[in-house]
Amino acid sequence: xxxxxxxxxxxxxxxxxNLVLNCSFTDSAIYNLQWFRQDPGKGLTSLLLIQSxxxxxxxGRLNASLDKSSGRSTLYIxxxxxxxxxxxxxxxxxxxxNNLFFGTGTRLTVIP
Amino acid sequence: xxxxxxxxxHKVTETGTPVTLRCxxxxxxxxxxxxxxxxxxxxxxxxxxxxxKDTDKGEVSDGYSVSRSKTEDFLLTLxxxxxxxxxxxxxxxxxxxxxxEQYFGPGTRLTVT
Numbered sequence: 289x290x291x292x293x294x295x296x297x298x299x300x301x302x303x304x305x306n307l308v309l310n311c312s313f314t315d316s317a318i319y320n321l322q323w324f325r326q327d328p329g330k331g332l333t334s335l336l337l338i339q340s341x342x343x344x345x346x347x348g349r350l351n352a353s354l355d356k357s358s359g360r361s362t363l364y365i366x367x368x369x370x371x372x373x374x375x376x377x378x379x380x381x382x383x384x385x386n387n388l389f390f391g392t393g394t395r396l397t398v399i400p
Numbered sequence: 401x402x403x404x405x406x407x408x409x410h411k412v413t414e415t416g417t418p419v420t421l422r423c424x425x426x427x428x429x430x431x432x433x434x435x436x437x438x439x440x441x442x443x444x445x446x447x448x449x450x451x452x453k454d455t456d457k458g459e460v461s462d463g464y465s466v467s468r469s470k471t472e473d474f475l476l477t478l479x480x481x482x483x484x485x486x487x488x489x490x491x492x493x494x495x496x497x498x499x500x501e502q503y504f505g506p507g508t509r510l511t512v513t
Contacts (some may be wrong), residue, residue, distance in 0.1 A: 292442070319499050331404075331490055331504035332443075339499075377442070381498050387459060388433075388502065390442035 290315045290382045294391035301368055302399050309363040309394050311378035316356050319381040323352050323363050326375045326393070335376075336363070340383075368398045403427050404505035406491050412511045419478040421508050423491030425471075431494045432474040433502065434458075434466065436487040443490065449474055450497065481512045 291314040301307050311321070320339045324332040336345045336352040338361070344353040351364040361378055375393040382389060403426030413419050423432060434446040435458075445458030447466040455466050463485060465477045478485055491505040 322501065324504075329507075331506045332492075334501045334503065337501050379443075386448065386456065386498055387445050388443075388498070390444070392440060392442045 290318075290380060290385070290387075290389040292378060292380055292389050292391040294376075294378060294394050296394060297392070298395040298397070300397040300399060303368060303370060305368050305398075306364070306366050307368055307396070309365070309376050309396070311361040311363070311391055313359045313361075313380050313389070315382060316359050317383040318356060319383050321352075321354055321361050321378060321380045322388075323350075323361075324377040324379065326377060328374075332377065365396075368396075370398045370400050372396060373398050404491060404493055404503060406489075406505040406508050408508060409506065410509045412513060413481050414513055415482060416480050419481050419510065419512075421476045421489055421491075421510070423474045423476070423505060425474075425493050427493060427495070427503075428471060429493040429495040429503075430471075431497050432468065433492040433494075434464075434474065434476045435490045435492065436460065436485075437490060437507075438487050446476065446489075478510075481510075483512050486510060486512045 322337045323335045338354045349366040375395045377393045379390040407422045433448040435443040437443045444460045449455045449468045467475045489508045492502040494502045
């Protein structure tokens, strides 16, 4: 089974700071990895999807990297804003498994 | 936002009663999924559909059944609700299956008393 871990569970940073969120997974045989954002009481919003053959993906102030061999991904957020406050989830699709394995998320608070 | 709605958005029911949750999409996506989200567990797959009348079990399917009679609707039924099924339920859709992005609905908060 694929285990996905996100540490820390919660993070507070002052506005304007650059930050990194971490995601690790136990089985490197993945098809892709996705990062999602979840606002309180809301559904998930897909931020970035990295295929297993890729090393990184960028969207605006977000950059996600993938090191499949070490079972790690990072989400880099540049120049954080209070509107970035949310829970960030990573999820992996394991090769040959019809499932999306989620981490439990990192709750980010950006302090004005 | 992808055109996904879930109904009801909130429901309180008693142990032993049947409950049906509905997911409706306007995107004409082939694949639809039901997840539950619980503290400490993240999201876990319950069932998914890869076409009309084509469904398969996920990681936590016991106590749940699904049906998909048309592309736009995917129903999740709890035949006899139990307190362990208290959770937030999310529907998701994708147009090309497991290797591609999934788009999530707003969720249904279900409480079984």
